[in-house]
Amino acid sequence: MLCKDRAMHRIASLVRPGLLPIELGIVHQLFGNARSASGAPLYEIVTCTIVPGQVPTDADFTIAVERGPEALAAADTVIVLSSKGDYQPQTGGRLDGPMADAFARIRPGTRIASICTGAFLLAAAGLLDGRRATTHWRSAPDLRALYPAVEVEENVLYTDSGDVLTSAGVAAGIDLCLHMIRRDHGATVANEVARGTIVAPHREGGQAQYISRPVPEPRSSSTAGARSWALRHLDRPLSLRELAARDSMSVRTFTRRFREEVGISPLQWLTQQRLERARQLLEETDLAMDRIASDAGFGTAASLRQHFQSAVGVSPSTYRATFRGAHGSEWTVRESAFSGASGSRGQRR
Structure with a gap:
């Protein structure tokens, strides 16, 4: 936690051409609304870029940025935002030129964080070598391939290595900023910021719940009959012997060919298919958990919960609340979710 008698904590948001305006808004909205018990602002936020002036965004407008890289030298925290160009990384390598000069201005001990694919810039600066890091799940394989010294974790919302932090896709920047506020000033301040912004102070699970996992098409189809039949009968117990018999094979031959x-x-x-069926029913229907468990072939709601939590990272009810919202089972966030108690969660009923 930050020392209470020190000067106001200064945050510098580093933007680049092709920036996503929402990310800049996240930083200013969340840190800008953090207040002390007396109502005094706790952070000063500035925006900077390599060459001051009009900076193009990924939308149909530009933003005027007056400060250059010299702002990095005065920052206590530097937050590197993503850029549209990050989504087409070409080659790995270290920073050079003006960007390397800009990073050289950052004082030792400065906290550095990234939102979404801003992690590529941190990796190029060598700041993620030997550290856990994350980025948008679609870009995680590129980050891993380009920077093998980075321990990429694509199923988390953010990582915290002390003075270096990274977050997943755009909205995970909210989770990261709230985490930093909570770390700096405690749960009460962070929860009050979350309450004012109407976001959850803490989200359960990681990126797994947002990743679509289509089952790849097989290279040949000698077991296609059994698979097609199984998909029509996921609600019933299915044995290997029964599946093998559909394609007139022994269990050993069927297992090998499959x-x-x-x-x-x-x-x-079978487990993957049942999980996908459960996902579909949670997103598209109001069926009770027991019925979904039965229709997907898990038998009981407890079995469904165990498999779903293990594979997706959240409970079925949390997943439904995320992807079906008001159209699914009732899910209310009570005042206690925004109370000063550390680690409090929304309540479901």
Whole structure:
């Protein structure tokens, strides 16, 4: 937590051409609304860029940025925002030229964070070597391939290595900023910021719940009959012997061919299909959990919850609240979710 008698904490947001305006808004909205018990602002936020002037965004407008890289030298925290160009990384490598000069201005001990694909810039600066880091799940494979010294974790909303932090896709910047406010000034201040912005002070789970996982098409189709039949009967117990019989094979032959064609075992495939069926029912229907568990072949709501939590990272009810909202089961965020108690969560009923 920050020392109470020190000067106001200064945050510098580093923007680049092709920036996503929403990310800049997140930083100013959240840190700008953090207040002490007496109502005094706790942060000073400035925006800077390599060459001051009109900076193009990924939308149909530009923003005027007056401050240059010299603002980085006076910052206590530097937040590197993403750029549209990050989504087409070409080659790995270290920073050079004006961007390297800009990073050289950052004082030792300064906290540095990134939102979304801003992590690529931190990786190029060598700040993520040997550290846990994340970025948008679609870009995580590129980050891992380009910077093998980085321990990429694509299923988390943010990482905190002390003086270096990273967040996943755009909205995860909210989670990261609230985390930093909570770390600096405690849960009461962070929860009050969340309450004023009408966002959850803490989100459960990671990126797994937002990743679509279509099952790849097999290279051949000698087990296609069994797979097609299984998809029509996911609600009932299915044994290997029964599946093998659909394609007139022994269990051993069926298992071997299935793995050759699909890349995983029949039982792993069945679990994946049942999870996808459960996802679909949670998103598109108001069915009770027991019914969804039965229709997806998990038998009981407890079994569904166990498998879903393990694979997706959140409970079925949390997933439904995220992707179906008011159209699904009732989910209310009570005042206690925004209270000063550390780690408090929204209540479901």
